[in-house]
Amino acid sequence: MNVVTNNKWIGERTIRPDGADKVTGRAAFAADTNMPGMIWGKVLRSPHPHARIKSIDTSKAEALPGVKAVVSARDVVDFPVDKSVMLGIQDMRWMCRNVMAREKALFPGHPIAAVAATTEAIAAKACELIEVEYEVLPWVIEIDDAIAPDAPILHDFMKFEGKPSNIGGRLEVKKGDVAEGFAQAEVIVERSFTTRPVHQGYIEPHACLVSVGADNKTTIWSSSQGQFMVRAMTAYLTGIPQSDIRAIPAEIGGGFGGKTIVYLEPLATLLAKKSGRPVKMVMTREEVMRATGPTSGSKSTVKIGAKKDGTIVAAQGTFYLQAGALPGSPNRGAVGCSFSPYDIPHVLAVGFDVLSNRSKVAAYRAPGAPIGAYAVECVLDELAEALKMDPLDLRLKNAARQGTKAAFGPVFPRIGYVETLQAAKSHPHYSAPLGKLQGRGVASGFWFNAGGESSAQVNITEDGNVVVTTGHPDVGGSRAAIANICAELLGIDYKRVSVLIGDTATIGFSNLTGGSRVLFASAIVVTQSTDKIIATLKERAAKIWDIDPEAVKWENGAAHPASPNAGQFEPLTLAELAAKAPSMGGPIGAGVQLNTEGAEGGFGTHICDVEVDPELGIVRVIRYTAVQDVGRAIHPGYVEGQIQGGVAQGIGWALNEEYIYNKSGKVDNPGFLDYRMPVCSDLPMLDTVMVEVPNPKHPQGVKGVGEVPLVPVMAAVANAIHNALGKRFYSLPMSPPVVLEVIEGPETRQAAE
Amino acid sequence: MTELRYLAPATLDEAVKAFASAGSAGRILAGGTDLLVQMRSGAVKPGVIVDIKKITEMTAIEPTADGGFRIGAAVPGAVLAEHPHFGKAWPGLLEAINLIGSTQVQGRASAGGNLCNGSPAGDSVPALVAAGAIATLQGPNGRREMKVEDVPAGPGRTNLLPGEILVSFTLPPRPKGSSDAYLRMIPRTEMDIAVVGVGVNLTLKDGVCTAARVGLGAVAPTVLLVEAAAKALIGSKLDDAALKAAASACSAACRPIDDKRGTIVYRTRVAGVLLKRTALIAARRAAGN
Numbered sequence A: 001m002n003v004v005t006n007n008k009w010i011g012e013r014t015i016r017p018d019g020a021d022k023v024t025g026r027a028a029f030a031a032d033t034n035m036p037g038m039i040w041g042k043v044l045r046s047p048h049p050h051a052r053i054k055s056i057d058t059s060k061a062e063a064l065p066g067v068k069a070v071v072s073a074r075d076v077v078d079f080p081v082d083k084s085v086m087l088g089i090q091d092m093r094w095m096c097r098n099v100m101a102r103e104k105a106l107f108p109g110h111p112i113a114a115v116a117a118t119t120e121a122i123a124a125k126a127c128e129l130i131e132v133e134y135e136v137l138p139w140v141i142e143i144d145d146a147i148a149p150d151a152p153i154l155h156d157f158m159k160f161e162g163k164p165s166n167i168g169g170r171l172e173v174k175k176g177d178v179a180e181g182f183a184q185a186e187v188i189v190e191r192s193f194t195t196r197p198v199h200q201g202y203i204e205p206h207a208c209l210v211s212v213g214a215d216n217k218t219t220i221w222s223s224s225q226g227q228f229m230v231r232a233m234t235a236y237l238t239g240i241p242q243s244d245i246r247a248i249p250a251e252i253g254g255g256f257g258g259k260t261i262v263y264l265e266p267l268a269t270l271l272a273k274k275s276g277r278p279v280k281m282v283m284t285r286e287e288v289m290r291a292t293g294p295t296s297g298s299k300s301t302v303k304i305g306a307k308k309d310g311t312i313v314a315a316q317g318t319f320y321l322q323a324g325a326l327p328g329s330p331n332r333g334a335v336g337c338s339f340s341p342y343d344i345p346h347v348l349a350v351g352f353d354v355l356s357n358r359s360k361v362a363a364y365r366a367p368g369a370p371i372g373a374y375a376v377e378c379v380l381d382e383l384a385e386a387l388k389m390d391p392l393d394l395r396l397k398n399a400a401r402q403g404t405k406a407a408f409g410p411v412f413p414r415i416g417y418v419e420t421l422q423a424a425k426s427h428p429h430y431s432a433p434l435g436k437l438q439g440r441g442v443a444s445g446f447w448f449n450a451g452g453e454s455s456a457q458v459n460i461t462e463d464g465n466v467v468v469t470t471g472h473p474d475v476g477g478s479r480a481a482i483a484n485i486c487a488e489l490l491g492i493d494y495k496r497v498s499v500l501i502g503d504t505a506t507i508g509f510s511n512l513t514g515g516s517r518v519l520f521a522s523a524i525v526v527t528q529s530t531d532k533i534i535a536t537l538k539e540r541a542a543k544i545w546d547i548d549p550e551a552v553k554w555e556n557g558a559a560h561p562a563s564p565n566a567g568q569f570e571p572l573t574l575a576e577l578a579a580k581a582p583s584m585g586g587p588i589g590a591g592v593q594l595n596t597e598g599a600e601g602g603f604g605t606h607i608c609d610v611e612v613d614p615e616l617g618i619v620r621v622i623r624y625t626a627v628q629d630v631g632r633a634i635h636p637g638y639v640e641g642q643i644q645g646g647v648a649q650g651i652g653w654a655l656n657e658e659y660i661y662n663k664s665g666k667v668d669n670p671g672f673l674d675y676r677m678p679v680c681s682d683l684p685m686l687d688t689v690m691v692e693v694p695n696p697k698h699p700q701g702v703k704g705v706g707e708v709p710l711v712p713v714m715a716a717v718a719n720a721i722h723n724a725l726g727k728r729f730y731s732l733p734m735s736p737p738v739v740l741e742v743i744e745g746p747e748t749r750q751a752a753e
Numbered sequence B: 001m002t003e004l005r006y007l008a009p010a011t012l013d014e015a016v017k018a019f020a021s022a023g024s025a026g027r028i029l030a031g032g033t034d035l036l037v038q039m040r041s042g043a044v045k046p047g048v049i050v051d052i053k054k055i056t057e058m059t060a061i062e063p064t065a066d067g068g069f070r071i072g073a074a075v076p077g078a079v080l081a082e083h084p085h086f087g088k089a090w091p092g093l094l095e096a097i098n099l100i101g102s103t104q105v106q107g108r109a110s111a112g113g114n115l116c117n118g119s120p121a122g123d124s125v126p127a128l129v130a131a132g133a134i135a136t137l138q139g140p141n142g143r144r145e146m147k148v149e150d151v152p153a154g155p156g157r158t159n160l161l162p163g164e165i166l167v168s169f170t171l172p173p174r175p176k177g178s179s180d181a182y183l184r185m186i187p188r189t190e191m192d193i194a195v196v197g198v199g200v201n202l203t204l205k206d207g208v209c210t211a212a213r214v215g216l217g218a219v220a221p222t223v224l225l226v227e228a229a230a231k232a233l234i235g236s237k238l239d240d241a242a243l244k245a246a247a248s249a250c251s252a253a254c255r256p257i258d259d260k261r262g263t264i265v266y267r268t269r270v271a272g273v274l275l276k277r278t279a280l281i282a283a284r285r286a287a288g289n
């Protein structure tokens, strides 16, 4: 494939197609959709962390005037626990139990029943009238408690090493023989770390509107990272065939992975079917915080051994990741990504999936990878200190390069990790002087990235402009990037290209917006579709000129004779060819559907400066530079936006974000007041450096960029705090009370000058 | 499903009458930045809302005869910030009120609402206490006055009698060499609730502190007036020993809880740290007056 060079639109900061709508309030998010006759759905949620549901009596709720339907687990299709049915990374056995508690309530907030009524207030009142008989059971929240020998077991059917257990699975990545590797090591650093569950913090709570016709034809408007996922999950859980469900993606107010699964859509569908009325459901922030998936809390131990010259010879990691109340933690990201920036001969990474009475985790930017990288990159910082090496030099010495075999399997093609290290090292930030109580830390990170299924339809309008439809909700500016690519290929102004997200009835199957895959995958199908259109346009020009199609070239938005030999003809523009379409073979358009391949992993290296207030324990990030190999920045503004967004979330994870539980096993901070994500004034300008090492397997050189930027952040912040204070922190968040306690410790030493 | 009546009387008498007759179903609405949030979350379900923003006395900022200020209980923070003289006399109180929320919240939020909401972490309250502000109340039995530190009764509760409305705050005249300051500890830089808040108001004469008041928030069920801290400052040149003694007095006054917003140990220590910093800011300002 040719990598496009000399671009007019690729690499331009064009105005995003959805920009005007977003800034004027015209963009329709899921909660903005209404229908005549619409009623409201509400969920009754478990007050208990763990309880057997003995009976549910909905008769009083049903009798309340205004109530139109009540549903509970018996209305949801059951997937028996002994047979796995996978949909992407989700197992329908667990999904059916997550959208509605079946045998047991497994966390406070777990749906028990749902009601639809003519007003929200009546629906809420009806929820109170539902009588549930619970047998309250012992519960467990934290990892150590969940894996203790006498822990309350969440699922009798779950066995680990032959015994009932809360360990839902084990995952291993191995290369060489670590025992042999550590035997060669001259310096070994081994440390243990913990992190708390953190929420993606999307601003828009989950919302949907569902209408089911008398013939079961179902329309879903909802906010998700995949309308096809919504359709498939709803079909599975309601028994309505996919062909009868039309899922329409609303504009999405943030997802970050958290909207790759469903909560409300199947319930609203069941309520709409039962009531015969369109049903709208909108979560409150409290429901989002209690019942949707954060990413895992974790505990991990990482051991790295090196020769005195800094050559790393062995690395071992053990990662326990919380899954929530049903199996499925992002272990793969922790074991697969953590050591991948390095060329290490002997690697063993083992991950355990730990269940406890918390809401089921969901994806969050590079799921699992930031947790693993936090531990690994902090240990590397200590190793560099022990070896008296610059931490970037240690990484450079051991950096994965083209030909390095990653422990998780592949041999890397041309990758840009070394370039990120070099760019960081030569960046003025790295050598800028530090003041008192300030410190600097670095860390790197890797994420797999993904390809997968994508569909596109590109149509030329009668007036010679372009409408592109793809199937992925746009969370990060993908429409703008697609407009750039299509305009580039056709040689026209990007403003002549409209980019839309189709619904499940109007575009072919397209997998989730996730895994940093969207631009990678949709650029391929859009490119191939546009190439077909260009071929058609050339054929038509050739016919008009009565020359061979091979003798026509497409340039600057028009057909030209390929060379003087082909003849002397005035160029035929896209508009002219579009106008002639009816008499020249009909409408011009092309669609391509593919399971795309060739997504290559992404690497980033970050530099973080902090300043510590040693009397209050407050850490402020005062300067931050994120260097990332972005493949090719099709729309640099949105690549930078992705990087800055990931860093901002990572700083929150590092410093303040955490789920706080009270003594009765309930989340005590289910809102943005006490779940402290950073606000704008908490952060300095987050500088980005885009290193462009094009992906050789992509027509425009695209690599995923959305997830890598979260991976290195927590370690970069922790390493910076160490540099400022001479103190190491082994748990997140490094919030003021924690920092102050460590500073006050017996061996306080004066801060670095 | 319950009906909600909204009243916006133009006089205080009407407001008191309406509020008193509504009984426990009645709620006063100033900026609504606490009340509306509490209503939306279902924490309170009033039957009658009495909006006091149409009452002139409650939205006015006036000089008093003796050279002090009277501030209507419903004056929003943004309006107070625009007053030509108030911030010069009471920079600490103004910064405390202006710390509440964001630009949007400032357009509505009042010191009166902050006090009557009864949160021990309300930002304006320690500064009002330090300022020696007097609250004027009006109820079915007429007017009375109360020191601001006597208004809170505990988290979410006040010593206002049924039907009583907070009308205004009266601030004393400023002797030469006086100023004040307010600092709070929050983990973030804004949009957060004080883990500890300290207001210091003092007067300096030839570098010596001749009068001082210290208000301490978020470390006990109500905002505290810490007289021992003030005592440690008075008569000193705010030297390290005096500051240390005052800081210890603040830490000793703390009766905090361990909660999601901070630990006992942390709050106690930070109260002392903030006292020192706040006193020094107030002193720097006072030296210029």
Ligand SMILES: Cc1cc2nc3c(=O)[nH]c(=O)nc-3n(C[C@H](O)[C@H](O)[C@H](O)COP(=O)(O)OP(=O)(O)OC[C@H]3O[C@@H](n4cnc5c(N)ncnc54)[C@H](O)[C@@H]3O)c2cc1C
Binding pocket: B027, B028, B029, B030, B031, B032, B033, B034, B035, B036, B037, B052, B073, B074, B099, B100, B101, B102, B105, B108, B109, B110, B111, B112, B113, B114, B115, B116, B117, B121, B122, B123, B124, B164, B165, B166, B167, B191, B192, B193, B194
């Ligand atoms: C986004 C956001 C951020 C916030 N940040 C902060 C912050 O940083 N610091 C802080 O301290 N607070 C904060 N708050 C809380 C709130 O803004 C303040 O407490 C504010 O001062 C309340 O004033 P108000 O005029 O809006 O009160 P209202 O909501 O109108 O009233 C609050 C309570 O007092 C009663 N009341 C009001 N006026 C009177 C009166 N004159 N007489 C008798 N009763 C009365 C009301 O009935 C109600 O119970 C924040 C709120 C929001 C929404």
